[in-house]
Amino acid sequence: MPFLYIISAIIHSGHRVATRLFVQDGGVRINDPLVLRVQLFRSVLGLVATLALAFYYGKGEQAWHGAASDGFGNLLITPVLLIVTGPLVVLGFILYAPPHLRPALRSRLKGPLKTVAWYVLSVAVFAVVIVVAVTSGYLDKLPKWAAALSALVVLTVIVWGLPFLFFASLYSAKTAFNTAHVHPMLPAVLTAVLVWAVAVFNLIDQGMPEGPVAAQLCSLLGGPLSVTAVSLWEMRRMRTRHGVVLRG
Numbered sequence: 654m655p656f657l658y659i660i661s662a663i664i665h666s667g668h669r670v671a672t673r674l675f676v677q678d679g680g681v682r683i684n685d686p687l688v689l690r691v692q693l694f695r696s697v698l699g700l701v702a703t704l705a706l707a708f709y710y711g712k713g714e715q716a717w718h719g720a721a722s723d724g725f726g727n728l729l730i731t732p733v734l735l736i737v738t739g740p741l742v743v744l745g746f747i748l749y750a751p752p753h754l755r756p757a758l759r760s761r762l763k764g765p766l767k768t769v770a771w772y773v774l775s776v777a778v779f780a781v782v783i784v785v786a787v788t789s790g791y792l793d794k795l796p797k798w799a800a801a802l803s804a805l806v807v808l809t810v811i812v813w814g815l816p817f818l819f820f821a822s823l824y825s826a827k828t829a830f831n832t833a834h835v836h837p838m839l840p841a842v843l844t845a846v847l848v849w850a851v852a853v854f855n856l857i858d859q860g861m862p863e864g865p866v867a868a869q870l871c872s873l874l875g876g877p878l879s880v881t882a883v884s885l886w887e888m889r890r891m892r893t894r895h896g897v898v899l900r901g
Contacts, residue, residue: 667817674771675824675831677764682833682840683895688887695883699876706864706872727851728819731826732772734850735843739769742846743832746839750900764834772825779818782810837897838888845884848877 743765747758786807829843852873862872891897 664816668820671820677831683837761835765830765832768830779814841884841887845881848880852877
């Protein structure tokens with residue numbers, strides 16, 4: 654039981670810090686309960702569809718491992734693709750706005766840029782610690798107390814950093830690095846673009862999914878099309894229910 658309490662405390666601590674750094678509404682994010690429920694339903698439906706396709710057309714236990722690794726891999730690659738594609742989408746969004754609104758939109762970029770900086774710094778620190786842990790031969794050259802202290806620091810960063818990076822990646826993708834600071838509709842636009850970028854990346858990296866052509870198309874296009882539909886519906890709801898317009 655004490656071991657479980659320690660693990661729970663570590664996960665809770667990582668979640669709390671990740672939430673503080675990567676979930677910031679900036680006073681302009683619109684939290685619509687119905688939109689959140691629809692997004693959750695779409696996520697659950699997508700997971701069920703992925704597992705069903707893996708069950709029917711996969712190759713036994715290897716298919717389950719592949720589905721799990723693909724899901725975890727997408728979680729890790731999503732923030733990276735967002736960092737790559739996000740600036741182009743944000744630039745296009747600002748240029749699409751009326752000229753008199755562009756200075757105000759640019760002035761709101763501080764929050765998202767700070768969030769990106771925190772994420773890049775977190776990944777860089779964790780990567781450095783992993784490299785230090787792998788190439789730990791230098792510890793033999795240190796005094797015993799210094800070697801023990803260094804090993805303890807490395808172990809602490811790894812144990813705490815894993816859940817922290819998981820939640821950081823999850824919330825960075827969910828909030829699109831807090832780009833609602835710039836405009837409430839920007840996260841929905843980024844999500845629609847990002848899901849297609851992830852689909853293209855998976856297609857290039859892994860090729861077509863298993864199964865007949867119909868199953869391949871459902872597996873490849875089902876996620877991007879459903880996410881895009883939900884994003885468009887979210888933007889329409891912002892316009893009709895909350896008075897938020899794309900160019901306003």
